[in-house]
Amino acid sequence: MTVSTTTRSAAELTAQARDVLGVSRLTNRALTSWLHGLPGVDQVGCEGRVAGLGTRSIKTTSKAWAIDTAISMIDLTTLEGSDTPGKVRSLCAKALVPDPLDPTTPRPAAICVYGDMVATAKTALGDSGIHVAAVATAFPSGRASMAVKLADTRDAVKAGADEIDMVIDRGAFLSGDYLTVFNQITEVKQACGDAHLKVIMETGELVTYDNVRRASYLSMLAGGDFIKTSTGKIQPAATLPVTLVMLEAVRDWRDLTGVQVGVKPAGGIRTTKDAIKYLVMVSEIAGEDWLTPEWFRFGASGLLNDLLLQRQKLATGAYSGADYVTID
C-alpha cells in the first residue's frame, strides 16, 4: 500500500492555512470566523439522508466485493491497559492470517496499539506491509502538556510506527480556542515526520454536527492526513451521521484545496451490515476515490470476525459459527 505523506513543518502548515483563509496572520479570530462561516448541518436532514442510504440492498457479487474491501480497510485494534506483548503478537498473527481456512482472505490495513507496543507489533508483522498505527498525545483524554504529547508521538515514531492517531484537545475546541487545537495538530504533524497522521476528534464529546464539521475543517487545515471519529473510549463512538458529515467535509476540502484527506470511523462498528452501510456512504457521498484503504479505514476489533463469517457464508452458502473464526 502506498501512503502519500508529505513531511511538513508547523510553520509551513500555518503559512498554508493563512493562504486558505486569506489572512495575513493566523489568529483565533480568523479561525473562528472561518469555521463559523461554514454552512450549518441540519440534524434531521443529515440523519434522514443516512437512513435513506441505509436501505441500499447489497447482494451477491457486490457483497463479496464489499466484504473484502472492508477487511482490507480495518485498523485491527487493541487499546487496553491490560495489553501484553503476547496479546499484541496474537493480534498481529490474526492480521497476517485472518482466516486460516481461506488463504485468499485479504489482510487488514494496520494494527493499532498504544505507543509502547509498537516495537512488538513491528517485529511480529515484519515486512508484511501491514502498517503499525500508534495512538499518541496522551490518548484517550489528551489532557497533558504539549511537551508530553510531542514526546509521546516521537517515541511511537521512533519505535517504528507508520501511522499516528492523535487526539485533539476537546476542551480547547469547546471553549472556542481553535488556534490552540490548530497549533497542537501542526506540531504533532511535524513530530510525525514520515508517519501518517490521523486526527481523532472524539465526536462523542463534540456532540453537534456543526461541531463535527468545524473540527473536521480545522483538522484538515492543520495538516491531518486522516480525520477520525473516536477513541472508542467515549460513547457514542462512530456513528453513520457523524461519518457522513466528515465524508462531506473531505469531499468539499478536496474541491477547495486539491488535497485529499482520509476518513476513519472508529468504535462501535461490529457487523458486516454496518460496515457495508459505511461503504455505501463512502461511495455515494465522498465518491469512489475514497473506496481504498489509503483513504478510508475502520477502527475496529470485533468487526473482522463478523466479516470473516459472512465471507465464509458467501463462499460456502452456509453459516459456520463463532468457533470457525479465531479469537485473538
Next chain:
Amino acid sequence: MPTFDYAPAPESRSVVTIAPTYGFFIDGAFTRPKATFATLNPADESVLAEVSQAGPRDVDKAVAAARRAFEGEWGRLSGAERGKYLFRIARILQERAREFAVLETLDNGKPIKETRDFDVPTAAAHFFYHAGWADKLEYAGLSAPGTTARPHGVVAQVIPWNFPLLMLAWKIAPALATGNTVVLKPAESTPLSALLFAEVCQQADLPPGVVNIITGDGRTGQALVEHPDVDKIAFTGSTEVGKTIARAIAGTAKKATLELGGKAANVVFDDAPIDQAVEGIVGGIFFNQGQVCCAGSRLLVQENVHDEVVAKLKRRLQTLRVGDPMDKNSDLGAINSREQLDRITTLVDAGVAEGAERWSPECTLPTKGYWYPPTLLTGVAQTHRVATEEIFGPVLSVLTFRTPQEAVAKANNTAYGLSAGVWTEKGSRILWMADQLRAGVVWANTFNRFDPTSPFGGYKESGYGREGGRHGLEAYVTTTPATPTGATR
C-alpha cells in the same frame, strides 16, 4: 463500471396474484368483467390485467349500494364500531404491505423502495389515525354549540394515478370515520391497488356497500360526480378536471373538496444548510419521478449561492439510480404513462426553446417503457412556460432571487398555491416566510413530509378543502341542529 457496483436486488413479484380480468366492487362483491381495457406496467409496457369500464348504469348500481348501506346497517353504527373496522383495515394493510407495495410498483412504475417505505405505510397510518377519530368526533370541534355534525351520506371520490393507494386512504379513511359511504374511482392507468383494497374490505367484513370501487376513464368519473344521489365529492387530480367538476356541481346541493395541481417554490437562502438543502431539493422534485402535485418544481435559490448549489445538485444527481422500479436500489422509476411522458417532453422542449439550459446526468434508460432522465433547467425566467406550468415530471426549473421580499414575490407569482419550501438556518425568517407564502403547506428545512395528523390542501387554483388532521374531517360532515340527546353519531 463504478468501483462499488450494486448487483441487481429485485423484489419478487410472486408475492402478489393479479387476476387476468377485473369487474367492479359493488355492494360487497365483485361484478363480472365487461367492456375491459388494459392496465400496463409502465416500466416495460406489458399488460398486467384487463379492467372494466363503468358506464352510467354501473355508476347507478354503485351509488345505490352506497345509499342502502348508509341508510342501513352502516348508518346506525356507533363511532366506536366504525373505528373497529378502520383499525382492522389498517392492520390488514400492514400485514399485506409487501403485496400492496409490489402491486403498486408494477402498476404505477414508481420504485419499490418508495411503495415499501412510503406509500403503503403512510396509507396504513391514515387508517389508524382516522380509526382513532371515529368515536371522538364530538370533541373535534366540527360543529358550533347547539348543532351536531353528521355525515353527508354518499361520497363520490375520484383519485389520481400518482399515489393510487395513498390517495385512496386519504379519501376513504376520513369518509368512513365520519360515517359516510363511498363510491371510489381510481385512475384508469392505476386501478389495481384499489381493486386489491376491495379484497381487504371483504377480509375486514366491512358491511356491503360501504365501500364501492368502480373503474374506468374520465367518462366514468364524470358520470359519478354528476350522479344526482351523490352528496359530496372529493377529487384529487388536475386543475382542468377540477374546474369541470366545480362547474358541473354548481347550483346543486353537493359539497366538494378539490386537491389540484401545484408549482411549488423551494426557496434556498444563502445561510441554508447546503448539503441538506440539496437533499431536500432532490427529494422535493425527484420523489415519485416528480409526479407529485406538491413537488418542489421551482427552485428559487439566492443568487449569491446559485453556482455552489447547482454544482452540488449536479454532483448529487449523478448518484441517482434510474431503472427497474422493482430493484430495491432504484431511486427513480418509470413515468406512469406515454401521455404523461409526452407532456413532460413537450414542456421541457418548450423551456429549452425559450432559453433555459438543460442538463441531465449520464444515465442509461431502459429501451422499453416510459422513461425520462432527471433533468435540471437552469437560467429559467418567471416568464418561461417551465416556470409557470405544472410539468409533473422529474424536471427542476432553477430561478434566482436577491432578497427575501423578491423570493416571496416570485414564489407567490403562480396560479397555484399548494406547497412551498424554505431553507435557512434563521428561525425568524422561516416564520416570516411561512406567513407570507400563499401555499397550503410550507416546509421548513425539509420537503415532501406527510403525516395523517397534518392538514393538506391548497390556495388558488390548487383547490379547496383540506385533507388530513382535524381539518380534514370537516369536509366529511355537515351540521344540523342538535338531536334531543345532543349525541353525535
